[in-house]
Amino acid sequence: MLKRTPLFEIHRSFKAKLVDFSGYEMPVQYSGIKEEHLAVRNQAGIFDVSHMGEILIRGDRALELVQELSVNDASALKPGKAQYSVMCREHGGIVDDLLVYCLSDVEFMLVVNASNIEKDVTWIQEVNRGRAEISNISDEIALIALQGPKAVNILQKLTNEHLDAIPPFEFRSMKISNYDNILVSYTGYTGEPGFELYCNIRYVNVGDLWEHIILAGDEFGLKPCGLGARDTLRLESGLVLYGIDITEETTPLEAGLGWLIKWDKENFIGKAALKVLKNSGIKRKLCCLLMMDPNRIPRSGYSIVDKKGQTLGEVTSGGLSVINERGIAMGYLPVSVGKAGEVVYLRIRNKDYPAEIVRPPFHKRKK
Amino acid sequence: MNHPKELKYTREHEWVRDNGDGTATVGITDFAQSELGDIVFVEIDKLGEAVEKDESFGTVEAVKTVSELFMPVTGEIISWNESLEEEPELINNDPYDKGWMIRIKIKDASQLKLLLSVDDYYQIIS
Numbered sequence: 378m379l380k381r382t383p384l385f386e387i388h389r390s391f392k393a394k395l396v397d398f399s400g401y402e403m404p405v406q407y408s409g410i411k412e413e414h415l416a417v418r419n420q421a422g423i424f425d426v427s428h429m430g431e432i433l434i435r436g437d438r439a440l441e442l443v444q445e446l447s448v449n450d451a452s453a454l455k456p457g458k459a460q461y462s463v464m465c466r467e468h469g470g471i472v473d474d475l476l477v478y479c480l481s482d483v484e485f486m487l488v489v490n491a492s493n494i495e496k497d498v499t500w501i502q503e504v505n506r507g508r509a510e511i512s513n514i515s516d517e518i519a520l521i522a523l524q525g526p527k528a529v530n531i532l533q534k535l536t537n538e539h540l541d542a543i544p545p546f547e548f549r550s551m552k553i554s555n556y557d558n559i560l561v562s563y564t565g566y567t568g569e570p571g572f573e574l575y576c577n578i579r580y581v582n583v584g585d586l587w588e589h590i591i592l593a594g595d596e597f598g599l600k601p602c603g604l605g606a607r608d609t610l611r612l613e614s615g616l617v618l619y620g621i622d623i624t625e626e627t628t629p630l631e632a633g634l635g636w637l638i639k640w641d642k643e644n645f646i647g648k649a650a651l652k653v654l655k656n657s658g659i660k661r662k663l664c665c666l667l668m669m670d671p672n673r674i675p676r677s678g679y680s681i682v683d684k685k686g687q688t689l690g691e692v693t694s695g696g697l698s699v700i701n702e703r704g705i706a707m708g709y710l711p712v713s714v715g716k717a718g719e720v721v722y723l724r725i726r727n728k729d730y731p732a733e734i735v736r737p738p739f740h741k742r743k744k
Numbered sequence: 745m746n747h748p749k750e751l752k753y754t755r756e757h758e759w760v761r762d763n764g765d766g767t768a769t770v771g772i773t774d775f776a777q778s779e780l781g782d783i784v785f786v787e788i789d790k791l792g793e794a795v796e797k798d799e800s801f802g803t804v805e806a807v808k809t810v811s812e813l814f815m816p817v818t819g820e821i822i823s824w825n826e827s828l829e830e831e832p833e834l835i836n837n838d839p840y841d842k843g844w845m846i847r848i849k850i851k852d853a854s855q856l857k858l859l860l861s862v863d864d865y866y867q868i869i870s
């Protein structure tokens with residue numbers, strides 16, 4: 378039996394197309410991926426991402442535990458701040474990518490991928506050895522993402538707090554519409570400005586809140602969006618997806634996430650292995666590819682080859698850049714090849730089509 | 745969802761219109777276009793060739809996925825819908841009329857009888 382989010386009935390009544398995503402029955406699209414994608418780029422879109430996992434870590438030694446788990450430096454956080462990071466195994470492979478929210482000096486919330494909730498909880502408990510209190514609150518928390526250049530205008534209609542005062546990667550607890558204590562975070566996975574609203578389902582009628590946001594957004598062209606558009610938006614913005622672009626077999630150094638690693642930190646899991654890899658040099662790296670032929674769309678699993686047809690790697694994420702109307706992809710390539718400006722070939726149904734290696738993102742946000 | 749009674753269907757979600765002159769028009773069904781989502785590119789790679797029933801005659805690329813197109817009956821592909829080059833979304837908006845894909849010269853008319861009726865097709869997609 379698939380799990381359902383508190384917004385399931387809304388998705389069904391608005392005829393969203395529903396699919397199984399990591400064990401949740403989730404909307405993959407509402408009006409159409411292109412239309413939803415463009416709404417987020419140009420106006421705003423609202424997504425149900427309640428399937429995401431939330432894990433609370435509490436106690437005097439909570440920071441100590443987070444510091445061990447995360448390659449980024451959580452001691453740089455203050456209450457109200459969040460940071461992107463990854464957790465690694467001892468060998469440097471990625472357990473998951475996540476957001477670390479500092480709720481107080483002794484309380485952190487880790488927001489993890491739906492597909493990894495059980496694995497992450499097990500891992501965190503294993504590392505913890507009883508030092509901090511760990512609770513998986515994923516089933517109590519609904520998450521609404523409101524993304525796009527008009528997101529702030531829409532949400533501002535529903536609160537007295539000054540949303541402009543929240544910088545990226547910061548959050549505040551506030552009243553939105555009729556509901557108190559909603560954690561409003563300036564974060565997202567679309568490459569656009571916007572907010573993610575963490576709602577405790579015991580106190581918030583999430584469906585009611587969703588409808589209030591939809592009404593408030595009407596004049597701004599807000600559209601409900603599914604996970605399909607979320608995926609095309611994140612790929613176009615050059616953001617990696619766990620399970621596809623990053624896995625336990627890839628390291629943050631290879632995935633272009635080396636900037637997350639704070640080497641000065643005393644210790645974190647994977648540090649020794651990652652240090653060795655950094656010193657010896659990585660052999661492959663995750664590259665972004667832009668198809669030269671406008672009509673060829675790379676898909677996950679397609680081979681990436683050189684001019685002579687020798688295999689170099691394979692596509693991890695692939696699809697259409699809706700903004701540029703060009704096929705785009707990510708994939709691991711040998712470092713000798715993987716330089717911006719180089720041309721490689723994508724094997725599509727036994728023919729090779731050229732693609733240029735480009736620096737992410739495929740689409741830059743309008744300032 | 746709309747699936748006209750007068751058309752024939754395949755398990756691979758093509759529809760077939762018998763034009764009564766030895767030719768047939770082929771496209772994909774409303775169900776298929778809806779499953780694929782926004783269609784961005786159609787490639788007919790066997791134009792002018794004789795293609796066996798159930799063989800691939802091209803591909804349709806949607807934002808999220810790609811799908812092969814299969815011949816409902818054996819025949820020669822005599823023309824394709826060139827408006828799809830500029831407007832592949834015609835398949836989403838009007839799958840049975842403006843979104844048609846190919847016209848074929850049927851080799852063996854008896855193969856038409858093997859195609860599914862609309863009721864049979866509904867059994868498959870429901």
